[in-house]
Amino acid sequence: MSSRAMFLAALAYGLVLFGLASMKSASLILAIPLLVYLILALRQTPDRPTLRLERIAPGEAAVEGDLLPITLTIHNEGDRDLAKLHVCEQLPHGSVVESGQTELLTSLPAGESTEISYTLAAQRGAFDLAAVAVSVWDGLGVMAWSGEIEVATHLTVTPRYQPLRSLAIRPLRTKGFSGPLASRQSGSGSDFFGVREYQMGDPLRRINWRAAARHHEQLFTNEFEQERIADIGLILDMRSEHVFRIGPDSLLDHAVRATAALADSLLQDGHRVGLLLYGFGLDGVLPGYGKGQRDRIMRKLAEARPVSSQVFRSLKYLPTRVFPARAQLIFVSPLSDNDETVLFRLRAHGYGVLVISPNSVEFEAQLLPDEPLRALAIRLARAERRIFLRRLRQGGIITVDWPVDRPLDDLIQITLRQTPPPHGRIGRPL
Amino acid sequence: MRQALIWRYIFLAAAPVGPAVGLVIQDVWWLAGVLLVTAVAWGVGRSYYQAADPVGLTIFLLILAYAAWLDVPAYWLIGGVLAALAVWDLGDFHARLVEQATMENEAVLWHAHWRALALALLLGLLISSMPLIIRLELSFWLAFGLALFVVIALSRLLRRT
Numbered sequence: 001m002s003s004r005a006m007f008l009a010a011l012a013y014g015l016v017l018f019g020l021a022s023m024k025s026a027s028l029i030l031a032i033p034l035l036v037y038l039i040l041a042l043r044q045t046p047d048r049p050t051l052r053l054e055r056i057a058p059g060e061a062a063v064e065g066d067l068l069p070i071t072l073t074i075h076n077e078g079d080r081d082l083a084k085l086h087v088c089e090q091l092p093h094g095s096v097v098e099s100g101q102t103e104l105l106t107s108l109p110a111g112e113s114t115e116i117s118y119t120l121a122a123q124r125g126a127f128d129l130a131a132v133a134v135s136v137w138d139g140l141g142v143m144a145w146s147g148e149i150e151v152a153t154h155l156t157v158t159p160r161y162q163p164l165r166s167l168a169i170r171p172l173r174t175k176g177f178s179g180p181l182a183s184r185q186s187g188s189g190s191d192f193f194g195v196r197e198y199q200m201g202d203p204l205r206r207i208n209w210r211a212a213a214r215h216h217e218q219l220f221t222n223e224f225e226q227e228r229i230a231d232i233g234l235i236l237d238m239r240s241e242h243v244f245r246i247g248p249d250s251l252l253d254h255a256v257r258a259t260a261a262l263a264d265s266l267l268q269d270g271h272r273v274g275l276l277l278y279g280f281g282l283d284g285v286l287p288g289y290g291k292g293q294r295d296r297i298m299r300k301l302a303e304a305r306p307v308s309s310q311v312f313r314s315l316k317y318l319p320t321r322v323f324p325a326r327a328q329l330i331f332v333s334p335l336s337d338n339d340e341t342v343l344f345r346l347r348a349h350g351y352g353v354l355v356i357s358p359n360s361v362e363f364e365a366q367l368l369p370d371e372p373l374r375a376l377a378i379r380l381a382r383a384e385r386r387i388f389l390r391r392l393r394q395g396g397i398i399t400v401d402w403p404v405d406r407p408l409d410d411l412i413q414i415t416l417r418q419t420p421p422p423h424g425r426i427g428r429p430l
Numbered sequence: 431m432r433q434a435l436i437w438r439y440i441f442l443a444a445a446p447v448g449p450a451v452g453l454v455i456q457d458v459w460w461l462a463g464v465l466l467v468t469a470v471a472w473g474v475g476r477s478y479y480q481a482a483d484p485v486g487l488t489i490f491l492l493i494l495a496y497a498a499w500l501d502v503p504a505y506w507l508i509g510g511v512l513a514a515l516a517v518w519d520l521g522d523f524h525a526r527l528v529e530q531a532t533m534e535n536e537a538v539l540w541h542a543h544w545r546a547l548a549l550a551l552l553l554g555l556l557i558s559s560m561p562l563i564i565r566l567e568l569s570f571w572l573a574f575g576l577a578l579f580v581v582i583a584l585s586r587l588l589r590r591t
Binding site for chain 2: 004007009011012013014015016017018019020022023024025026027028029030032033034035036037038039040041042044083084086101103104105106107114116138139140141
């Protein structure tokens with residue numbers, strides 16, 4: 001029952017009691033209009049309306065920063081007119097309505113329909129637009145039926161990223177299918193690999209005539225380097241203690257975008273890519289190829305949120321066996337001192353490790369108050385980080401120190417170009 | 431939205447007229463003055479506080495009940511109750527419209543409300559006029575029983591909804 005009905009009833013009761021106590025019939029008569037008003041409202045108390053709600057929202061292709069036009073259509077399928085109908089979208093917390101309205105007060109005759117249209121500014125994440133709050137009042141607006149009607153709409157907003165060029169990574173092992181990576185194995189390829197003695201059946205156009213000219217009665221054949229694909233595991237660090245936030249900007253958001261760009265670039269090159277979200281249990285996408293895998297990874301990245309867990313505070317429980325042996329791991333994390341041991345262990349287990357580290361010092365420096373010791377503090381933190389990253393590099397881990405205001409693509413390309421091939425034999429011995 | 435506001439002021443202006451005349455005839459000038467001041471305060475207060483509507487209606491009915499106790503005939507008072515009820519109702523309706531960011535079929539909403547309100551006022555006027563026309567002598571206990579019936583019936587109805 002609404003507060004208005006309670007209020008009117010209280011007034012009517014008051015007048016009746018006063019009339020009885022004062023023995024004045026006029027006072028009783030004064031209560032009659034109130035009672036009539038109330039009874040009319042009560043008689044029209046609305047039941048649950050027979051409404052059919054449909055929400056039209058963009059499908060799976062929503063990308064962070066897009067404007068998502070959403071239309072909610074309300075059909076009155078009952079046989080009664082709805083004198084006053086109030087419909088209100090229940091948006092997930094943090095949603096930003098760019099234009100339009102999410103609620104509507106209207107009068108909806110039986111068999112007719114109306115709609116609400118609005119535009120949401122898409123923020124990365126997986127959202128459920130489910131319940132719509134509906135209220136129906138009687139003609140006088142005293143009695144109401146209020147409730148929620150479910151119209152499930154799932155929205156996945158994937159991260160927006162700057163595409164990366166093809167990555168010239170040097171994994172310890174490549175797979176059998178042709179791809180963009182130099183496999184350090186001779187075979188059919190385009191890059192010169194070496195020369196070997198001619199064997200019966202070698203095509204004539206591969207004979208190295210210069211070498212043959214220098215040796216008496218001996219022929220040599222040019223060999224080319226096979227180009228192959230590799231197994232690549234992307235690991236995104238979501239531990240909350242590594243997530244710094246300045247207003248709407250967070251280091252995790254940058255890390256997510258970087259991971260998305262890496263996944264896209266690697267899958268375009270034909271590699272088999274898997275994803276592991278580290279921070280709260282085991283979550284991720286098993287290795288796979290192609291566009292479907294890209295979509296799976298993007299959807300998973302859309303859900304990436306900073307998580308706090310005592311168990312996963314360190315990288316001790318990083319489940320490396322999710323990825324094939326000797327795969328190339330790309331770890332996207334701001335890093336902390338304690339992570340060093342685990343990264344070295346991964347390297348010792350035979351994985352190629354590339355660390356993309358969003359620079360937390362530069363990011364956090366924006367937050368520090370302008371105090372006399374600020375410059376010194378930042379300098380010390382930078383030095384500490386530099387030493388830490390140098391230790392990783394000395395341990396055979398390729399590291400990309402990424403100040404998030406700089407393009408990641410250039411930094412990765414420069415780092416990979418400057419990195420010597422990994423130690424040890426790669427591929428099948430010659 | 432504007433229509434609701436205009437009608438609200440019309441009803442507010444009309445509400446104290448009948449009861450004030452009745453009070454003046456009864457020679458209770460001061461209460462007529464109080465009634466007029468209440469109506470003005472209600473109108474002014476509503477511009478600043480939404481709560482002025484229920485407070486205004488309560489005070490107005492208290493004054494009318496007191497007027498009834500002072501033997502002002504009911505036919506002078508009924509118009510006041512109906513008009514005060516309409517002021518309260520239209521105030522709430524107007525507030526609800528103002529709160530809405532988006533509204534559709536405003537004219538239809540207004541007409542639906544106006545129809546329902548007019549019906550309530552008309553029926554209220556008819557039914558409350560009946561005891562004035564058909565004068566029945568009721569003993570205290572019969573009146574008490576009747577009032578008790580109304581209270582219980584209304585309570586049950588309210589609880590059921």
